[in-house]
Amino acid sequence: MMIGHGFGFPRSQRSAMLRLWLPVVASLLVQVPITVISVVRSTGFGVSGVVLVLLSLLGPVLLLWARRFPGPIIAVMSAAAAADFLLGYTVISPPFLALAFAIVIAISRGARTWTWISLIVVWEATLLAALFAGIALEPPRIVVTTLGLLLVLGFAESYRRRGEHFEQFQRAFTDRREAELQAERVRIARELHDVLAHSLSQINVQAGVGLHLMHKQPEQAEAALASIKSSSKDALDEVRSLLGMLRTEGPAGEEDNTDSVPPVPEPDLSRLSSLIESVRAQGLEVTLSCDVTLEAPTAVQLALYRIVQESLTNIVRHANATEASVRVGSDEGDYLVTIADNGVGIDETVDNEGRGLLGMRERADLLGGTFQLGTSTTGGALVTARIPRRPASS
Numbered sequence: 515m516m517i518g519h520g521f522g523f524p525r526s527q528r529s530a531m532l533r534l535w536l537p538v539v540a541s542l543l544v545q546v547p548i549t550v551i552s553v554v555r556s557t558g559f560g561v562s563g564v565v566l567v568l569l570s571l572l573g574p575v576l577l578l579w580a581r582r583f584p585g586p587i588i589a590v591m592s593a594a595a596a597a598d599f600l601l602g603y604t605v606i607s608p609p610f611l612a613l614a615f616a617i618v619i620a621i622s623r624g625a626r627t628w629t630w631i632s633l634i635v636v637w638e639a640t641l642l643a644a645l646f647a648g649i650a651l652e653p654p655r656i657v658v659t660t661l662g663l664l665l666v667l668g669f670a671e672s673y674r675r676r677g678e679h680f681e682q683f684q685r686a687f688t689d690r691r692e693a694e695l696q697a698e699r700v701r702i703a704r705e706l707h708d709v710l711a712h713s714l715s716q717i718n719v720q721a722g723v724g725l726h727l728m729h730k731q732p733e734q735a736e737a738a739l740a741s742i743k744s745s746s747k748d749a750l751d752e753v754r755s756l757l758g759m760l761r762t763e764g765p766a767g768e769e770d771n772t773d774s775v776p777p778v779p780e781p782d783l784s785r786l787s788s789l790i791e792s793v794r795a796q797g798l799e800v801t802l803s804c805d806v807t808l809e810a811p812t813a814v815q816l817a818l819y820r821i822v823q824e825s826l827t828n829i830v831r832h833a834n835a836t837e838a839s840v841r842v843g844s845d846e847g848d849y850l851v852t853i854a855d856n857g858v859g860i861d862e863t864v865d866n867e868g869r870g871l872l873g874m875r876e877r878a879d880l881l882g883g884t885f886q887l888g889t890s891t892t893g894g895a896l897v898t899a900r901i902p903r904r905p906a907s908s
Contacts, residue, residue, distance in 0.1 A: 537580075585628035784808060805842065818899070835855035851899045854895070
């Protein structure tokens with residue numbers, strides 16, 4: 515038994531049962547007792563009286579299948595209501611309440627064509643049948659019945675539109691939530707790629723140096739191992755910090771400090787020098803020129819740093835270059851970063867848009883900037899990223 519839901523049923527199941535049985539019970543309580551009393555008090559209602567009572571029972575029973583077969587049920591219900599109207603015209607008979615419920619259910623379930631055609635055809639057939647049967651229908655009663663049907667139809671259409679608007683809102687909310695989750699996944703993937711790709715590239719190069727010099731120059735092999743240790747520690751700290759932030763974020767935006775990991779400050783332009791030194795340790799001669807101060811927005815500094823980091827990682831891994839130059843400055847009021855090398859360059863006949871290049875392009879796009887990949891003056895690759903200058907608060 516589920517605690518807190520009552521009657522041992524989940525809330526959604528209770529709601530479904532209520533929607534199913536409420537129209538049935540309401541129709542029974544309104545139609546059957548009044549019909550039975552009217553038939554008993556009247557005279558000369560033998561077979562027709564029994565039929566009236568059966569019709570008053572038929573409507574609520576048909577409501578049990580109205581949600582599964584809304585179209586056929588509304589057609590049968592309309593015919594039953596017409597028969598009830600004609601047979602019980604000379605006695606005090608209650609309104610066929612089951613028909614009103616059937617109309618609302620059918621239209622909300624999408625059986626609008628069934629509903630409108632059934633009601634129009636059956637109501638016209640009812641008036642013709644009364645004419646041929648010699649039943650003197652009173653105009654006020656015809657008008658009231660017609661207005662009643664129109665009011666129920668109007669309510670049903672309004673209920674349907676409200677349900678559609680709610681579904682559209684719910685769908686838009688779900689799509690927005692999925693978009694936010696996807697954007698967060700992309701951000702995490704981008705950060706992990708930038709951190710791990712650079713660090714693992716360093717570790718791979720230094721491990722190769724260490725293996726090559728292990729017996730010939732043990733001191734150089736020791737330096738390579740120390741570099742591997744430093745690179746792996748930095749990468750591990752950044753990954754643990756990122757995972758720690760994900761774990762400490764509560765469902766309502768609150769932080770849960772249980773087993774929290776101290777955050778590592780996001781890299782900024784002040785760490786460019788150490789980045790360049792770590793790349794130089796891998797045998798690549800790198801020159802750095804940085805004219806952008808630390809007063810630049812944090813998001814801009816992070817983007818510039820990651821673009822430089824990923825570009826140098828690609829140079830070490832793929833360019834077969836001996837020299838590279840990094841320039842971070844301003845141009846026409848924008849932040850401008852260029853990274854060039856003297857390596858093998860870009861093969862424009864193949865698709866070079868890997869995850870690293872995609873990440874750099876995304877970082878520039880998110881800040882309203884541009885990213886370009888071209889050829890340097892020495893024939894190597896040239897990475898250019900431009901980010902609009904904004905106030906530091908952005």
